[in-house]
Amino acid sequence: MKAKTRALDYYRRMLAAQNHAMKGLDEHAKIMLFARSQEVPVNSEPAAHWYYVITGAVRRSAIRSDGRRQILDLMLPGDFFFVVDRNEDQTVEAIAEETTLASYSGQRVEQLAQRDVEFARELRNVAFQTMSRIQDQLLIIGGVTAVEKVGSFLLALASRSSNDKGQIVLPLTRYDIAEYLSVSVETVCRSFTSLQQRGAIRLAGKRTVRIINRNVLEEKNEHEVDACPAAPSYARGESRSCAH
Amino acid sequence: MKAKTRALDYYRRMLAAQNHAMKGLDEHAKIMLFARSQEVPVNSEPAAHWYYVITGAVRRSAIRSDGRRQILDLMLPGDFFFVVDRNEDQTVEAIAEETTLASYSGQRVEQLAQRDVEFARELRNVAFQTMSRIQDQLLIIGGVTAVEKVGSFLLALASRSSNDKGQIVLPLTRYDIAEYLSVSVETVCRSFTSLQQRGAIRLAGKRTVRIINRNVLEEKNEHEVDACPAAPSYARGESRSCAH
DNA sequence: CGGGTTATTGACGTCCCTCAACAATGGTGG
DNA sequence: CCACCATTGTTGAGGGACGTCAATAACCCG
Numbered sequence: 001m002k003a004k005t006r007a008l009d010y011y012r013r014m015l016a017a018q019n020h021a022m023k024g025l026d027e028h029a030k031i032m033l034f035a036r037s038q039e040v041p042v043n044s045e046p047a048a049h050w051y052y053v054i055t056g057a058v059r060r061s062a063i064r065s066d067g068r069r070q071i072l073d074l075m076l077p078g079d080f081f082f083v084v085d086r087n088e089d090q091t092v093e094a095i096a097e098e099t100t101l102a103s104y105s106g107q108r109v110e111q112l113a114q115r116d117v118e119f120a121r122e123l124r125n126v127a128f129q130t131m132s133r134i135q136d137q138l139l140i141i142g143g144v145t146a147v148e149k150v151g152s153f154l155l156a157l158a159s160r161s162s163n164d165k166g167q168i169v170l171p172l173t174r175y176d177i178a179e180y181l182s183v184s185v186e187t188v189c190r191s192f193t194s195l196q197q198r199g200a201i202r203l204a205g206k207r208t209v210r211i212i213n214r215n216v217l218e219e220k221n222e223h224e225v226d227a228c229p230a231a232p233s234y235a236r237g238e239s240r241s242c243a244h
Numbered sequence: 245m246k247a248k249t250r251a252l253d254y255y256r257r258m259l260a261a262q263n264h265a266m267k268g269l270d271e272h273a274k275i276m277l278f279a280r281s282q283e284v285p286v287n288s289e290p291a292a293h294w295y296y297v298i299t300g301a302v303r304r305s306a307i308r309s310d311g312r313r314q315i316l317d318l319m320l321p322g323d324f325f326f327v328v329d330r331n332e333d334q335t336v337e338a339i340a341e342e343t344t345l346a347s348y349s350g351q352r353v354e355q356l357a358q359r360d361v362e363f364a365r366e367l368r369n370v371a372f373q374t375m376s377r378i379q380d381q382l383l384i385i386g387g388v389t390a391v392e393k394v395g396s397f398l399l400a401l402a403s404r405s406s407n408d409k410g411q412i413v414l415p416l417t418r419y420d421i422a423e424y425l426s427v428s429v430e431t432v433c434r435s436f437t438s439l440q441q442r443g444a445i446r447l448a449g450k451r452t453v454r455i456i457n458r459n460v461l462e463e464k465n466e467h468e469v470d471a472c473p474a475a476p477s478y479a480r481g482e483s484r485s486c487a488h
Numbered sequence: 489c490g491g492g493t494t495a496t497t498g499a500c501g502t503c504c505c506t507c508a509a510c511a512a513t514g515g516t517g518g
Numbered sequence: 519c520c521a522c523c524a525t526t527g528t529t530g531a532g533g534g535a536c537g538t539c540a541a542t543a544a545c546c547c548g
Contacts, residue, residue: 046372062383065462070386072379084372085379110365117358124357127371128290128328134378135316135329139306141385142314142426144505146536174495182386184537189496206495206545218309388537390504418527428505433528450513450527 010054010100024112024119029102034094040101042083042092048106050082050126051075056099057171060092061179071180073134076160076171080126082106096171141182149181150191151217154201158211166211268356268363273346278338284345286327286336292350294326294370295319300343301415304336305423315424317378320404320415324370326350340415385426393425394435395461398445402455410455 031054034040040058043049051058058075060083072090075081083090113120136156143149158168170177178185195201200216201209211217275298278284284302287293295302302319304327316334319325327334357364380400387393402412414421422429439445444460445453455461 047368064383066388068388070383072382085376088379088383113364114361120357120364121354124291124367124371127368127375131371131375131378132329134375134382135332138316138378138382138385139308139314141382144310144312144426144535173493175493182388185494186496186538187536190536193496388503417525419525429526430506430528431504434504437528 024116025104025109026102028108029104032101032103034099034101036094036097036099038094038099040092040094042090043106044086045106046084046086047082047109050080050104050106050109052102052104053077053079053081054100054102056094056096058092058099058101059095059172059176059180060090062088062090068182069179070182071176073130073137074172074180077162079129079133081130095176137180146181146183146187147191147194149183150177150188151195151200153177153181154195154209154211155214155217166214168209168211170207170209268360269348269353270346272352273348276345276347278343278345280338280341280343282338282343284336284338286334287350288330289350290328290330291326291353294324294348294350294353296346296348297321297323297325298344298346300338300340302336302343302345303339303416303420303424304334306332306334313423314426315420317374317381318416318424321406323373323377325374339420381424390425390427390431391435391438393427394421394432395439395444397421397425398439398453398455399458399461410458412453412455414451414453 029052032040034056040051041049053075055077057077058081059071060073060075060081061069061071063069073081074095081092083092109123113123140149140152140156143152154168157170158166161168172180174185174188178188181188192201192203195217196203198216200211200213202212203209273296276284278300284295285293297319299321301321302325303315304317304319304325305313305315307313317325318339325336327336353367357367384393384396384400387396398412401414402410405412416424418429418432422432425432436445436447439461440447442460444455444457446456448454
């Protein structure tokens with residue numbers, strides 16, 4: 001239980017240092033330690049438990065009817081999460097080894113929200129942040145090519161994780177990335193090598209990515225960048241907005 | 245302004261009839277009427293205004309850097325929505341003609357949430373419903389084939405709209421569907437005809453869809469249904485969960 | 489050392505995006 | 519009322535991208 005007390009110390013220090021949204025809850029938090037691929041218990045009723053990621057990484061995923069797994073949300077240190085959906089059978093699992101979470105009872109969260117007005121507002125902001133996270137994922141998945149998806153995924157990951165000058169350590173496997181982006185694992189690999197050959201990223205080991213050229217990652221098409229001459233015909237421009 | 249007063253009447257009656265989550269707000273609601281493709285004004289600050297769809301349909305969309313439009317959320321009668329994201333430039337537009345919304349000031353919502361505990365809980369549920377909606381869209385977009393995407397989109401639409409025995413009236417154009425599913429318009433059309441030829445749906449007019457065979461829509465692959473003999477190798481089964 | 493997981497690359501077939509042409513629809517003004 | 523035009527919807531041909539199958543390497547752990 002060395003890791004657990006260490007995580008608790010880290011948690012306390014972080015609470016003291018930065019402005020924690022859930023600071024009213026810290027005395028009621030239950031610190032939990034998870035191993036890689038270990039499931040996080042979530043109740044079926046909506047938001048029965050609230051979690052805060054201290055270290056590691058967590059994925060929330062659903063199984064399709066054809067057996068494929070879709071990662072619905074990826075939580076990194078500093079993120080809150082909870083399970084809302086009633087009908088979908090979702091599983092929450094720790095991705096990284098030694099993932100530590102702070103767990104709050106949903107009932108206690110409700111009570112605190114009733115008493116403390118400021119806390120209730122923070123609670124709403126937590127929900128907003130979750131929505132923003134899923135929405136970003138939707139934009140990433142909606143990308144045209146696989147290289148574009150992987151590129152914007154790396155950029156999103158870099159902006160979320162505490163990065164040291166564009167150096168990202170991937171907390172997830174290629175399979176997880178594939179299930180997050182809903183592409184095949186092989187395509188993810190090929191996208192990585194393609195991005196590296198194009199000078200966009202630099203792979204140091206399998207899990208460490210250094211972003212060399214952000215512009216290449218942001219460019220959606222690989223068609224010899226010529227400063228975006230005009231919107232493609234697929235984008236129907238302003239014809240809709242001008243109607244009526 | 246005939247339509248506006250009619251919508252207001254409808255709104256009042258609906259409030260009286262069913263249990264409206266925002267019933268504490270009805271006297272502060274501002275009823276607004278929108279024409280097709282008319283933009284709904286949203287402030288840049290998060291959740292500056294809350295909206296409730298009375299009739300019609302509304303889309304919230306973002307423009308990608310390559311010019312393509314991505315619909316991030318689709319709101320039907322009975323849905324609440326608000327704009328959360330700060331950095332993304334999102335536009336909210338009415339899809340259907342004579343779209344009527346009830347608008348609430350975000351400030352007043354905050355005030356009411358501070359006074360009324362029950363209302364604050366309802367407010368959280370509204371946020372949860374929005375999350376659930378975006379999440380469903382994520383699962384739909386993550387589908388493998390275009391036919392599968394269109395099929396699950398139709399099923400989701402049928403479960404959301406007040407349907408008369410599987411009869412759906414699409415409030416959006418093929419272009420909107422394409423931007424919702426992030427596929428090309430032509431592929432959407434081909435998927436419709438393919439689903440019709442397979443006997444899954446029946447097109448009565450361009451915008452009216454009757455669902456004939458739900459099973460065909462739910463089947464992800466068109467590979468001659470043989471009762472799902474085994475999960476495909478792409479789905480890696482339980483090998484992950486069993487690790488450690 | 490051996491076995492399982494993870495990662496990478498190639499060959500091949502299929503799905504879908506693009507371009508193109510055209511039909512159907514709806515609104516506007518003469 | 520009808521011609522006109524913009525929008526919307528549909529279908530075909532061709533090529534590129536990605537999923538699938540396969541083989542292999544690298545890595546971790548007992």
